[in-house]
Amino acid sequence: MTARYQVARAAGATAAGLSRLAGRGTGTQIGGRVILAIDPTAMARAAGGRELALVSGTNGKTTTRTLLVAALETVEPVVSNAGGANLPAGLTAALTADTTSRLGVLEVDEPFLPRVVEAVEPRVVVLLNLSRDQLDRYAEVRRLAGIWHDALTGPHALAVVANADDPLVVWAASAAKNVVWVAAGQGWTFDSTSCPACGDILTRDGRRGWRSNGCGLTRPTPDWSVTDRTVTAPDGSSYDVELAIPGAVNVGNAALAAAAAAHWGVAPGAAFAAMARIPSVEGRYLETSFAGRPLRLLLAKNPAGWVEALAMSRPDAPVVVSVNARAADGRDPSWLWDVPFEVLRGRHAVASGERSRDVAVRLRYAGVDHVRVDDPADALRAAHGSGPVEVLANYTAFQTFRRVVGDG
Amino acid sequence: MADPVRIVLVFPALLGTYGDGGNASVLAQRLRWRGIDAETIDVGVDDALPGEADIYVLGGGEDTAQTLAVSRLADGTLRRAADAGKQVFAVCAGFQILGETFLDGHGEVHAGLGLIDCRTDRLPGSRAVGELLGDPAVDGIAGPLTGYENHGGRTLLGPAAQPLALVRAGIGNGDGGDGAVQGSVVATYLHGPALARNPALADWLLTRVVGTLAPIDDTEESELRRERLAFVRHGRSRRWRRQWKPPARDS
Numbered sequence: 191m192t193a194r195y196q197v198a199r200a201a202g203a204t205a206a207g208l209s210r211l212a213g214r215g216t217g218t219q220i221g222g223r224v225i226l227a228i229d230p231t232a233m234a235r236a237a238g239g240r241e242l243a244l245v246s247g248t249n250g251k252t253t254t255r256t257l258l259v260a261a262l263e264t265v266e267p268v269v270s271n272a273g274g275a276n277l278p279a280g281l282t283a284a285l286t287a288d289t290t291s292r293l294g295v296l297e298v299d300e301p302f303l304p305r306v307v308e309a310v311e312p313r314v315v316v317l318l319n320l321s322r323d324q325l326d327r328y329a330e331v332r333r334l335a336g337i338w339h340d341a342l343t344g345p346h347a348l349a350v351v352a353n354a355d356d357p358l359v360v361w362a363a364s365a366a367k368n369v370v371w372v373a374a375g376q377g378w379t380f381d382s383t384s385c386p387a388c389g390d391i392l393t394r395d396g397r398r399g400w401r402s403n404g405c406g407l408t409r410p411t412p413d414w415s416v417t418d419r420t421v422t423a424p425d426g427s428s429y430d431v432e433l434a435i436p437g438a439v440n441v442g443n444a445a446l447a448a449a450a451a452a453h454w455g456v457a458p459g460a461a462f463a464a465m466a467r468i469p470s471v472e473g474r475y476l477e478t479s480f481a482g483r484p485l486r487l488l489l490a491k492n493p494a495g496w497v498e499a500l501a502m503s504r505p506d507a508p509v510v511v512s513v514n515a516r517a518a519d520g521r522d523p524s525w526l527w528d529v530p531f532e533v534l535r536g537r538h539a540v541a542s543g544e545r546s547r548d549v550a551v552r553l554r555y556a557g558v559d560h561v562r563v564d565d566p567a568d569a570l571r572a573a574h575g576s577g578p579v580e581v582l583a584n585y586t587a588f589q590t591f592r593r594v595v596g597d598g
Numbered sequence: 599m600a601d602p603v604r605i606v607l608v609f610p611a612l613l614g615t616y617g618d619g620g621n622a623s624v625l626a627q628r629l630r631w632r633g634i635d636a637e638t639i640d641v642g643v644d645d646a647l648p649g650e651a652d653i654y655v656l657g658g659g660e661d662t663a664q665t666l667a668v669s670r671l672a673d674g675t676l677r678r679a680a681d682a683g684k685q686v687f688a689v690c691a692g693f694q695i696l697g698e699t700f701l702d703g704h705g706e707v708h709a710g711l712g713l714i715d716c717r718t719d720r721l722p723g724s725r726a727v728g729e730l731l732g733d734p735a736v737d738g739i740a741g742p743l744t745g746y747e748n749h750g751g752r753t754l755l756g757p758a759a760q761p762l763a764l765v766r767a768g769i770g771n772g773d774g775g776d777g778a779v780q781g782s783v784v785a786t787y788l789h790g791p792a793l794a795r796n797p798a799l800a801d802w803l804l805t806r807v808v809g810t811l812a813p814i815d816d817t818e819e820s821e822l823r824r825e826r827l828a829f830v831r832h833g834r835s836r837r838w839r840r841q842w843k844p845p846a847r848d849s
Binding site: 322325326330331332379380381383384389390391521522524525526527528547548550551552554555556557562 | 620703
């Protein structure tokens with residue numbers, strides 16, 4: 191351990207502590223930034239000697255990381271980056287804060303995956319899905335797949351666990367030598383109409399199969415398959431996965447986590463049993479109440495995520511739809527028009543968040559009965575009826591609702 | 599009862615990255631709210647473009663999808679519809695492919711469909727990303743026009759096309775204007791979608807199809823517009839302060 195790295199760690203801990211004292215959050219980000227400013231190699235040093243799994247993708251990073259941590263903790267303690275701190279500073283802070291755990295699971299913001307792979311030399315990289323998100327930052331989804339493809343090309347010893355149903359992920363992962371394919375599903379296909387490799391049309395067979403008309407890139411045969419709630423492992427053993435958290439999409443995420451955990455010898459049955467006990471993930475899927483009214487929090491950041499969240503929501507419950515457009519959300523909420531809010535017809539909706547006016551106009555054209563209430567507490571009170579309310583919110587709006595209901 | 603107004607959404611799987619499919623929904627609903635029957639038709643990438651429709655709507659898309667879309671449209675169906683006076687409303691990548699030339703994903707010059715007298719190359723410097731505000735440059739549209747732009751292309755109009763708007767804040771075409779109007783073809787860089795943020799533009803397009811329209815209550819759209827215009831005018835980001843231009847004046 192170099193003197194520079196030791197000084198960096200001490201300074202980072204001091205900065206994080208001061209930030210906490212000043213009431214400015216957990217201090218994770220500022221601490222990590224201080225460490226990296228003093229020692230740019232700190233992420234690699236902090237990762238040294240550990241066996242790490244990285245998790246990346248547009249949707250499901252935090253949930254899949256949490257599921258994988260639960261599976262690996264059946265073996266030994268695991269270091270991980272909670273609280274959405276998935277940029278290099280957050281990863282560095284998490285790794286320096288825990289010097290003893292030999293195993294680690296880190297979720298990584300998509301464009302930073304190459305830099306993190308190079309620095310921490312992970313044993314396993316889990317690739318979930320890619321779809322449109324924060325287009326003001328990334329401009330194009332396909333470009334992200336290209337960045338991943340380049341990062342995984344070369345003589346890496348790492349194993350990739352990848353979603354066989356997402357053509358963008360398959361093309362990126364196919365650059366790696368050692369890939370375990372998991373049929374984790376793809377609910378949103380509108381960003382993979384054309385082949386990521388050659389640009390020609392992708393033909394789908396109406397089930398899960400797809401093939402490029404140009405270069406022949408095709409869905410790989412999955413090593414792990416998923417049918418409804420049943421996951422079948424490579425040895426042919428099958429598991430009924432009954433998670434406490436909702437959503438068919440999370441059975442796919444659990445299968446990806448189990449496939450990753452298998453690299454450390456965790457048996458699928460033990461892995462799924464550990465995952466089943468997780469009630470919520472950093473506020474996602476949290477069932478709680480506000481002023482005596484039961485409610486559930488669902489996070490949705492982009493069209494693919496909104497489609498999943500709308501499918502998870504109880505069919506008759508009123509809905510609060512809360513949307514912000516800060517930097518972390520993407521500055522342009524045009525994507526509201528990619529989401530089929532028409533499915534909410536017949537239910538009562540409350541448009542909320544800093545972009546409540548965009549939501550209200552969208553709901554008007556979707557034919558959904560709604561009111562607009564900016565304040566989150568008032569929005570919860572405005573939902574019709576007395577039964578459970580479903581709160582669907584994008585990233586920073588979701589954090590606001592967690593605070594309002596006293597979670598985090 | 600009259601036949602429904604047919605609104606065709608052109609290849610939303612290729613030209614639908616920025617929510618622009620909403621433009622077709624807005625057009626159809628604004629007709630229905632006035633008691634006029636409307637039908638929207640989403641055209642899949644393997645399907646033929648219907649020749650007999652009233653309005654064709656094209657949206658933004660990624661580079662490879664844009665090139666694929668232009669190859670699918672090269673059969674001349676859209677050109678014949680435009681020549682027959684059918685309305686075409688195109689946004690961003692959809693706008694670029696209607697021109698004479700545009701740049702494909704490799705930066706190569708690619709032939710467009712030639713419905714608009716314009717050529718698209720690259721903006722100098724970085725992409726144009728942010729709120730876009732302009733005053734309508736054609737009669738009959740209550741302005742200003744507001745939306746969000748996200749593109750790397752610069753589009754220079756030839757003499758047969760005129761801009762849809764004169765830019766007050768943001769980049770637009772890159773020459774002080776935004777979009778194009780040429781006969782029955784109308785184009786813009788505005789997302790939002792454009793017709794949700796600008797109901798006056800939606801009604802102007804519809805008037806060209808069905809004639810005079812009864813007024814409807816646009817309170818919620820007006821609230822959204824007020825908020826967005828205030829956001830740009832107050833220059834709440836460095837970008838808008840830097841690119842602020844005085845309002846265009848009538849000469």
